[in-house]
Amino acid sequence: MKKHLLSIDDLNAQEVIEILDTAFQLANISDGATKKLPTLRGRTVVNLFFEDSTRTRISFESAAKRLSADVINFNAKGSSVSKGESLKDTAQTLQAMGADAVVIRHNASGAAQRLADSGWISASVINAGDGTHEHPTQALLDAYTIREKFPEFKSDFSGLHVAIVGDILHSRVARSNVLLLTKLGAKVTLVSPPTLMPVGISAWPVEISYDLDEVIGAVDVLMVLRLQSERMAASYFPTEREYSRGYGLDKLRLDSLKKSAIVMHPGPMIRGLEISAESADSHRSVVLNQVANGVLVRMAVLYQLLGGAALGGTSAQIDKSGDSREVSA
C-alpha cells in the first residue's frame, strides 16, 4: 500500500479489498481473547482535528490503541491554531514530537493532500475528512458494512444498487463512496434537489435523480446523508420541512424499500429531518454496525500504512508477538 490515504482514488479495487479483508481478519482476532494487538507498539499516531468530530476522532483513537500505538489527540480549536498558527507549523511541531502517522480532519478541501505533498512532514497522512472533498475511511467502512450485510458480494459489487440521498454538493462522504462503490462495480444513484448537486456531476460515473420515490424501490442500499444546518440559510431549498417531505426517509418510504435493503447513515443523524426516528431505529438500519466497523477498517488502514505489507490470506500472519517493524520487513 502507498504511504498515505488521501482519497479513494489512491487505491485500486484490489487494494480496497485488501483493506476490507484485513479489517475482517482483525475483527476475528479482536473478537477473541486478545482485544489489543501489539502490532504498532512504539509508533505514534496523531489525531490532528481542525474540525469538531468526536466520533471520527474516537474511532481512530480506539483503532490506534487496539494496535498498541501511542495516540496524541490534537484538537486545533482553542489551541495555538486559533491564534493564527499555520497548518504547516502545527504539523511540523507534531512531527518533531515523533508522529509516525497524522490523521487529519480539516475544513479545507485538499488539506490532507497538502500535508502529504508539501514536504512539510515525512509522516504518513490519513485523510479523516477534508472539507467537501473526501472521507476515504468512511467509504471503506461503508463498503465493509455492505459486505457484511450482503455476503454474496465479496470483491465485486456488480449487481448491487446503492442510492445516496442528500446534500451531495457538500458531502465528502458521497464523493468517497461514489469513487469506491463504482470502483467495485456497484451501480450508484445520487438523489437530491438539483441545488445540492455539483455542476460537474455529469462527469461522475453515477445516475442522478431528483425524486427519491422513483428510486427507492429499486435499491439494495439507501445511504442517507446528514443535512447541515448552515445550508438552510443559503436557499438551497425553501424550508426544512419541504426538504424533509421530498428527501427524508420517513416510515412510508422505509416500507417501500426492498425486503432485503439496508439503510445507512454516516452520523450524526438529525432525526425528523433527513431520517425519521422509526427509520433510524428499524431493523434495516445498520448505523451502529457502521460505527463498529469503522474501528476495524481504521485499524486495517493504520496497519497497512504503518505496518507495511498486507495481511494476506490468514490471520495467522498477523504478528501477535511483538514489534510491527519486523512484520513490515
Next chain:
Amino acid sequence: MQITIKSARLLDGQVVDLVLENGVISNIGSDLKFGKIVDVGSNLLIPGLVDLHTHLREPGREDSETVATGSMAAAKGGYTAISAMANTSPVADTAGVVEQVYRLGQEAGFCDVFPIGAVTQGLNGKNLAELGAMANSSAKVRIFSDDGKCVSDALLMRRALEYVKTFNGIIAQHAQEPSLTVGSQMNEGIVSSKLGLTGWPAVAEEAIIARDILLAEHVGSRLHICHLTTAGGVELVRFAKSRGINVTAEVTPHHLLLTDESVANYDPIFKVNPPLRTKSDVAALRAGLADGTIDIVGTDHAPHPLEDKDCEWQSAAFGMVGLETALSVVAKSMIDTKLFGWKELVDRMSIAPARIAGYTNHGQEIKVGAVANLAIIDTDATWKVERHRLSSKSKNTPFENIELPSKVVHTFFNGRHILDGSEILNGAGN
C-alpha cells in the same frame, strides 16, 4: 549619453543599427557607432511592452512587492510601462496616493509606472472616489478600476462610466458578480466537483460583462474588461464590438496557457482570481486574442509572500506573478501554436495597450524621433523558469521549471539601457 544598438532585426526582417540619444531614437541606419555599443546579434527589436494590469503592493504590502522591485521585474520582462492597480493599502483613491506611486516609479527609473485610480472610495463599491482629482494630479490618471473587486452596483457603474467622460477616462472592470461567487475557490465545473472546492462559475463573469457592455453603450463611455477568462465572455465582447460599443478587453498570459486541471493537487500556486478555466475556454481566449476581439494581454502580476501560498488551498491568497514570464508565455500560447505572429504579439502587448491608456511615449512606431522605449527579444532562445531568479520580490510563479520559448535580452527605457542579458543595470542613476 549615446547608445548604439547594433544589428537589431525589425519585424519586417531588416537588420539595422539605431542610435539612442537624449531619450529618443536619433538615427537608424547601418554601420553606426556612437557612444556605448550594444550588439544585439540580429535579435528582434520591438517597442517596449506595456502592461495595463500590475499589482505593485506599495504602499502597504512592501513585504510582497515594491514599486522598485516590481518595475525591475517589468524591465526584465521587456516592459517599459506598467500600470499600478489601486488595491494597495491605503487604496489609491486620492490624488495623494496616486502621486506617491507615480513618484516612486520615477525614482526607481526602470520603467514608467502609471497609477490606476480606484473607482470607489476604499474599494467599498458604494461611493465614487475623487476621480477628477486623480485625473488632474501629476499622475494624470486615466484608467480607474476597483480590480480585485467588481463594481457590482449597476447604478454606480453607470455613474462611473459617465463621469470619466470629462477627461476621456476609462473604467477597467473586474467582472465578477459577487453574489454568485461567495467563498469561491476555483472554476466551477468537473474538476471542482471532484475536488470539493467551491465553484466560481463562468456566468458570474459573463453576467457582469453583458451588463457593463449595455451600460457602456447606453451612456456612450469607454469600458475595459480586465482579465477575460471565459468563452462566453469572449462571445459577449465580440458581440459588443460588432455593435460598435466602445469596449476593450484583456487576457492574462496564465489564462492563455493553464487550465483548471492544474488545481488537481491543491497546490495554491495555481490559485488565482479569476480562476483558471477549462481547455475550451483557453481555446476561445486564444482565438479571441488572435482575431482582435481581445485587444491586449495584461499580466495581472499579483505578488504574494511565500507564507500566503505555503498553506492549504482555502487559506491561500489568489494571484500569480507574471511580468517576467508574460512575453514567453504568450509566445508559447500564440506563436508556437501559429495562432499569430510577432507583429500581432507586439500589437497586443505594446501598441494596443499604449493606445488604450494614452501612454504616448510607448508602443510607438520605431522611427527617428520616437521616444526610445524598446525591447530586444531572442526569439530562438528557450529558457527554464526558476523561481529564485525572479526579480520580483515574490516568487509565486506557476511556471516553475517550465521551459518557455523566447527571451527578453535587453530593455531600453527613455533611451537608457536597463536590461542587459539577465542583468538589471542601474535604474534612474544609469
